[in-house]
Amino acid sequence: MRPTVHDIAAAAGVSLATVDRVLNQRAGVRSVTRQRVEAVISEIGYVRDMAAANLAKGRLYPLVFILPASNNSFMHGLHAEARQAISRGGFERTEIRIIEVPAFDPAALVEVLDSLAGSDVAGVALVAVDAPEVQAAVDRLVRAKVPVVTLVSDLTGSARHHYAGIDNIAAGRTAARLLGRFLGGRRGEILVLAGSLLVRDHRERLEGFSAMMAEEFSGLTLLPVLEGRDDPEVVQGLIAKALATNAEVIGIYSIGAGNRGLLAALREQAAGRGLTVVVHELTDYTRQALQDGLIDVVLNQDAGHEVRSAIRVLKAKADGLALIAAQERIRLDIFLKDNLP
Incomplete structure (x- = not known):
């Protein structure tokens, strides 16, 4: 209750x-x-029921979500959660518009952000690309009195009002500790797969992962990071080549969301290699891979919580209300084959 x-x-x-x-x-x-x-x-x-208060006030909140047009399952899920929020608009007194931009494209993101200044918008939520021009565009929007929330990947140097996402450094450290413990003292090489180091969440996960590996698991060597831009076909090719040319690989950490390609490569080439694999985001694909024993751990963030949190924060900022910090804290979930929901 x-x-x-x-x-x-x-x-x-x-x-x-x-x-x-x-x-x-x-x-x-x-x-x-x-x-x-x-x-x-x-x-x-x-969780405060802002919907009831807003119904009583009769206020409507026009909000914009700027999301990457990306062919990966996590971003598909984030889009789906934003569409669910649109369907709740009548009850929550929101009018949400989704604008898609190409993934990892700072110029496209800047163009959309600048187009919103001076428009009738109560707040903007975006998946940020960590580039100076994007930071400047966010700052311009904030100076124009538009509340801004970053989703999934932060833009910490900007004037944004809030970040709705997990602690990515802690997530990277968690991945390293799990991978190292699962490997049980074995020595060898670790493949690290990112979408793009242009986004802060991937850089911070890598930072946390690398630090923990250096502190606790010096017998494991990190190979140069592969950047697959969260594109399944690109990722499949990168992983297949890396496994074919690096016989000492005993573990893989997938920082980003190109897991369909990773799983395809593992099914083709991982048989008998005894790889330990840690990935992010629980999707239909990673769930099945856990059940099949193809991967070992999934670190997950709740996209629905992030969307709902962004909406609550933008409404609160529009109304001049303070946030309830505990309500907006995004949890990192750890899933094994044994505790799948």
Whole structure:
């Protein structure tokens, strides 16, 4: 059953009026009481029902999601979650428009961002390409009083208001620890596959992965990173060639989302090699690969949570309300064959 403000009040030992003041960042609450209420909010997983408040106010929020036109399953899922949000628009008082841009294309992203300045938009969510020109375009949009949220991949040097995504350095470190432990002290080479190091999430995962490998698993050697632009056909060719020419490869870490190509190459060439494989994003393809024993671990982020979080944040910014940090924290899930949902 979904927690309510009554549950918060009871657990924190305060009145409903106090809970309301904390949720709406109003004065009149002692610091220690505010901290206790916020701790309860985090502990019980309260999610504020902004839809009901917006229905009462009769306000409409025109929002724009800028998403990459990419032939990979995770991005297909992100698009699907954004379309689901469109279908909820009447209830949530949102009017969401999706604009597609070519993946890993800073110029195309800048063009769309600049076109939104001065338009009737209450907020923009985008999958960022970490380039100076994109940062500048985001900053221009923020100066034009348009709230901006980055999705999946951040743009930390920019003036964006919020990032809806996992801690990618921690994700990379987690991948390295799992891969190293699964290999059980074996020595050999590790293939690392990225989509593009133009995006911060892939760079940060690589940073965390490399650091953990150096700290804990010095017997494993990282080969030069392969960049497959999350394109299944490109990835399949890169992995097939790498496996054919590197006999000492005993593990693979797929940073990005080109897993269909990776799995195709593994099915063709991995038989009998005893590879340990860690990938990102639980899709129909990686789920089946886990069940088949073709890969060992999937690290997953909930695209639906990220889309919903972006919408909540953009609405809150449009209304001048503070965020509930625990509500917007995106979790990193670890899936093995044994705990698939």
